[in-house]
Amino acid sequence: MLKKISLWGLTCLLSSSLLAQKPALIPAPTKAIYPQGAYTLNKSIIIAGPKNDALTTSYAYLTDKLTRIAGRKVQWLYDQGSVASLAAIRFKLNSTADASLGNEGYQLVSDAKGVQITANKPVGLFYGIQTLLQLLPKELESAQPVTGVAWKVPYANISDSPRFAWRGMMLDVSRHFFTKEQVKQFIDEMVAYKYNVLHWHLTDDEGWRVEIKSFPNLTVKGAYNVKKEGHFTDFSKPLPNEPRTYGGFYTQEDIKEIVKYGQDRFVNIMPEIDVPGHSMAAIASYPELSCTPDAVNYQVISGEPFIDWSHGHPEALQDNTLCPANEKVYTFLDKVMGEVSSLFPFEYIHMGGDECPKNYWDKNPQILAMRKELGLKNSQEVQAHFVRRLEKIITSKGKRMMGWDEILEGGGLPKSTAVMSWRGMDGGIQAAKAGHEVIMTPNNHVYIDLMQGDKAIEPPVYKTVRLRDSYAFEPVPAGVDAKLVKGGQANLWSEQLFNYRHLQYMTYPRSFAIAEALWSEPANRNWDNFIGRVEAHMARFDVAQKKYAPSMYEPIIAVKRNTNGELMVQLSTEISGLTIHYSFDHSFPDQFYPEAKGSVIVPKDATVMKIVTYRGNKAMGRTIDLTINDMIKRAK
Numbered sequence: 254m255l256k257k258i259s260l261w262g263l264t265c266l267l268s269s270s271l272l273a274q275k276p277a278l279i280p281a282p283t284k285a286i287y288p289q290g291a292y293t294l295n296k297s298i299i300i301a302g303p304k305n306d307a308l309t310t311s312y313a314y315l316t317d318k319l320t321r322i323a324g325r326k327v328q329w330l331y332d333q334g335s336v337a338s339l340a341a342i343r344f345k346l347n348s349t350a351d352a353s354l355g356n357e358g359y360q361l362v363s364d365a366k367g368v369q370i371t372a373n374k375p376v377g378l379f380y381g382i383q384t385l386l387q388l389l390p391k392e393l394e395s396a397q398p399v400t401g402v403a404w405k406v407p408y409a410n411i412s413d414s415p416r417f418a419w420r421g422m423m424l425d426v427s428r429h430f431f432t433k434e435q436v437k438q439f440i441d442e443m444v445a446y447k448y449n450v451l452h453w454h455l456t457d458d459e460g461w462r463v464e465i466k467s468f469p470n471l472t473v474k475g476a477y478n479v480k481k482e483g484h485f486t487d488f489s490k491p492l493p494n495e496p497r498t499y500g501g502f503y504t505q506e507d508i509k510e511i512v513k514y515g516q517d518r519f520v521n522i523m524p525e526i527d528v529p530g531h532s533m534a535a536i537a538s539y540p541e542l543s544c545t546p547d548a549v550n551y552q553v554i555s556g557e558p559f560i561d562w563s564h565g566h567p568e569a570l571q572d573n574t575l576c577p578a579n580e581k582v583y584t585f586l587d588k589v590m591g592e593v594s595s596l597f598p599f600e601y602i603h604m605g606g607d608e609c610p611k612n613y614w615d616k617n618p619q620i621l622a623m624r625k626e627l628g629l630k631n632s633q634e635v636q637a638h639f640v641r642r643l644e645k646i647i648t649s650k651g652k653r654m655m656g657w658d659e660i661l662e663g664g665g666l667p668k669s670t671a672v673m674s675w676r677g678m679d680g681g682i683q684a685a686k687a688g689h690e691v692i693m694t695p696n697n698h699v700y701i702d703l704m705q706g707d708k709a710i711e712p713p714v715y716k717t718v719r720l721r722d723s724y725a726f727e728p729v730p731a732g733v734d735a736k737l738v739k740g741g742q743a744n745l746w747s748e749q750l751f752n753y754r755h756l757q758y759m760t761y762p763r764s765f766a767i768a769e770a771l772w773s774e775p776a777n778r779n780w781d782n783f784i785g786r787v788e789a790h791m792a793r794f795d796v797a798q799k800k801y802a803p804s805m806y807e808p809i810i811a812v813k814r815n816t817n818g819e820l821m822v823q824l825s826t827e828i829s830g831l832t833i834h835y836s837f838d839h840s841f842p843d844q845f846y847p848e849a850k851g852s853v854i855v856p857k858d859a860t861v862m863k864i865v866t867y868r869g870n871k872a873m874g875r876t877i878d879l880t881i882n883d884m885i886k887r888a889k
């Protein structure tokens with residue numbers, strides 16, 4: 254028995270040390286074996302591969318990393334057949350497709366002869382390159398040349414392909430505008446984790462961002478509002494003398510450039526023109542698109558409150574909807590969708606359809622007359638009528654329509670329309686049962702605009718999605734035809750994103766988790782193992798000087814009162830291996846302070862609890878100040 258235990262202990266020790274050496278790939282590959290050893294890239298290397306226009310950008314990116322950052326001298330040999338076997342890195346396109354790899358898969362073998370990446374299609378080689386970059390030392394992430402590093406690729410035999418074809422990220426550029434260069438950076442950062450769809454939320458109440466030549470006011474007027482800082486949606490009402498110069502838009506040339514940028518990195522871009530709600534920027538530009546006469550006085554929203562959410566559904570204080578009973582609206586949409594469809598080659602156009610307030614529609618004489626004429630029972634059916642008309646317009650441009658799950662309301666949604674489920678999974682389940690294609694984006698897992706840790710420290714947003722919630726995302730619910738679930742997305746709304754650094758903070762590490770939910774097989778997903786890999790990628794981000802949130806190290810806080818009426822704070826962590834320490838005396842707690850195990854009773858005269866987590870002797874995350882007033886509120 255004793256012998257058994259010590260053998261077992263030895264095995265654990267060995268396997269954990271081997272585990273520690275394992276490359277930290279995100280998303281986890283389908284199959285990977287890592288024999289002992291590593292191949293070192295010499296000072297001067299040959300790279301061989303097929304000459305292929307689709308790979309020009311990928312080859313150039315790899316070359317740049319290896320030459321400028323790693324200081325290697327790289328010579329390319331194209332289409333050299335057996336001579337290529339001398340190369341340190343070899344790319345090969347299969348002449349006969351390997352069915353196990355599918356369209357996007359690749360095989361990567363690293364051994365004493367070098368690295369060979371094989372795929373059926375150029376996109377597979379592209380993902381092989383992303384994996385190779387992750388296998389190389391973290392110093393490769395530096396923006397500056399690095400010396401003194403052995404550029405080793407661990408021996409590996411990896412066979413990898415995605416679980417879902419649609420691995421999206423949504424970026425809202427309406428609430429805050431991000432420049433063309435920032436959008437390109439966003440694409441670069443997406444593809445490193447094998448995302449392949451950029452859902453580009455181009456229009457909303459706070460700004461219209463795409464040049465439409467038939468309606469110039471959309472960007473002359475509709476792209477600008479008043480610059481404000483603080484907590485978006487709670488801003489003061491703009492004054493008439495405040496300059497409306499904040500924002501921006503993409504010219505059609507910019508759009509073409511970004512679409513090409515995406516194509517060169519195997520990213521499809523899906524534009525979203527959000528109608529009939531979320532349309533204040535369009536209405537401020539062309540008030541005749543509204544049913545409400547007062548629209549002539551409307552302005553692009555600058556983050557001031559204008560929707561009442563207290564009833565659980567949106568009630569507009571200013572009518573931000575396109576008028577579904579006005580033919581001019583359909584002419585407008587026909588022209589807009591015409592221009593948009595010629596700018597974006599992707600097969601889908603997203604028409605929004607979410608959160609459309611109905612309180613103006615319920616009372617508007619023009620809409621009431623239309624209801625009577627068409628036999629529409631309520632405003633939901635009015636919206637469904639609008640959606641069907643828009644579907645005809647989008648289809649007439651040779652595109653397929655997609656919308657948020659509200660487009661199921663009111664019935665009669667054409668089967669060819671795809672549904673993006675955001676209010677949980679239910680909309681997606683209902684849509685798939687009715688035969689629609691579905692993209693799953695349940696807000697409780699993939700809304701990366703929401704807080705990722707405790708509200709006592711995170712920049713305030715109305716709800717929390719922790720890293721573990723994102724990691725728990727499973728796109729195919731029970732009872733749904735998996736073929737209809739094309740995939741999912743991380744959705745990044747930008748109300749509270751005032752700059753690109755904070756965009757990165759909100760995106761990472763949660764989009765690592767979502768990338769893995771969309772690429773990796775469920776059997777290869779494991780929380781503790783994932784966290785180890787997240788930490789390795791955080792180290793890479795440190796080198797790259799990219800921002801990420803440390804929230805996963807910070808405690809989960811619950812406050813209650815015990816039967817004596819005393820406040821009790823329960824502290825736990827979402828990752829293992831941390832200890833939690835606290836003070837009530839305003840001093841900064843460290844690893845020598847009391848450790849919170851179970852609940853801590855709050856002394857009656859305390860005004861603040863300071864909390865910090867440690868791993869051994871190292872502080873992890875930030876010190877949280879939990880005030881007594883906050884505790885009293887939470888305990889209610």
Ligand code: ACM
Pocket residue numbers: 607608657675
């Ligand atoms: C949404 O979050 N309103 C789709």
